[in-house]
Amino acid sequence: xxxxxxxxxxxxxxxxxxxxxxxxxxxxxxxxxxxxxxxxxxxxxxxxxxxxxxxxxxxxxxxxxxxxxxxxxxxxxxxxxxxxxxxxxxxxxxxxxxxxxxxxxxxxxxxxxxxxxxxxxxxxxxxxxxxxxxxxxxxxxxxxxxxxxxxxxxxxxxxxxxxxxxxxxxxxxxxxxxxxx
Amino acid sequence: xxxxxxxxxxxxxxxxxxxxxxxxxxxxxxxxxxxxxxxxxxxxxxxxxxxxxxxxxxxxxxxxxxxxxxxxxxxxxxxxxxxxxxxxxxxxxxxxxxx
Numbered sequence: 001x002x003x004x005x006x007x008x009x010x011x012x013x014x015x016x017x018x019x020x021x022x023x024x025x026x027x028x029x030x031x032x033x034x035x036x037x038x039x040x041x042x043x044x045x046x047x048x049x050x051x052x053x054x055x056x057x058x059x060x061x062x063x064x065x066x067x068x069x070x071x072x073x074x075x076x077x078x079x080x081x082x083x084x085x086x087x088x089x090x091x092x093x094x095x096x097x098x099x100x101x102x103x104x105x106x107x108x109x110x111x112x113x114x115x116x117x118x119x120x121x122x123x124x125x126x127x128x129x130x131x132x133x134x135x136x137x138x139x140x141x142x143x144x145x146x147x148x149x150x151x152x153x154x155x156x157x158x159x160x161x162x163x164x165x166x167x168x169x170x171x172x173x174x175x176x177x178x179x180x181x
Numbered sequence: 182x183x184x185x186x187x188x189x190x191x192x193x194x195x196x197x198x199x200x201x202x203x204x205x206x207x208x209x210x211x212x213x214x215x216x217x218x219x220x221x222x223x224x225x226x227x228x229x230x231x232x233x234x235x236x237x238x239x240x241x242x243x244x245x246x247x248x249x250x251x252x253x254x255x256x257x258x259x260x261x262x263x264x265x266x267x268x269x270x271x272x273x274x275x276x277x278x279x280x
Binding site: 019051052121122140 | 187188191192195196198199200201204205207208209211212213215
């Protein structure tokens with residue numbers, strides 16, 4: 001069933017159609033949110049909130065853009081709102097992750113080094129300017145084409161290309177002393 | 182073999198994370214719960230509140246009506262036992278007793 005048909009069914013009161021819609025998009029949205037928050041629990045909570053928001057505001061969807069574009073816009077906005085209101089909590093979580101990661105393949109020192117490297121990369125991604133981060137996450141986590149990213153972000157394809165280029169340069173600058181190119 | 186770049190490796194690992202298989206069920210339950218709350222709660226709440234206020238008012242009026250002012254004259258008469266014991270007897274002086 002196409003998105004348009006599903007939306008018609010949902011607005012007519014068919015909740016089973018909404019379940020189908022969620023099953024279709026849950027992995028994509030979850031991956032996108034993971035790019036912003038990096039923790040499974042938070043990503044699940046936000047994905048859940050996104051679907052509830054979509055259900056409540058589905059009647060406002062005009063069909064001017066693709067449904068998936070509208071869905072990604074809501075997801076990105078809600079993820080950014082979450083990050084803005086949970087800065088302290090996230091700092092504690094990233095420090096906690098350093099001491100709780102366990103791997104059977106690595107010795108404790110390697111484990112700690114690996115956790116520290118992950119923390120630096122996440123920090124570098126999180127410190128990118130908002131638009132660069134949005135473009136980077138949609139491109140790398142969701143592997144969306146530039147045209148689609150441009151539609152989600154309401155920018156031209158050229159602007160998105162520039163944002164991606166700058167994001168790459170910024171990440172290299174921030175990480176090259178410790179991680180390398 | 183070329184080694185994977187740490188950024189690519191982290192992104193790959195995060196992308197491989199699977200959401201809870203009950204995520205959809207949880208969302209559906211929340212939506213159902215919100216619907217039920219919206220449809221039934223206001224009526225129940227207002228009915229319960231109205232019934233509570235009526236019960237309190239009725240109880241207040243009933244308790245107020247059940248109060249009857251009882252006179253305590255009978256008890257007061259019993260306490261005043263001057264007529265039983267002649268207190269004047271103790272007022273006599275010693276000299277009067279001997280006569």
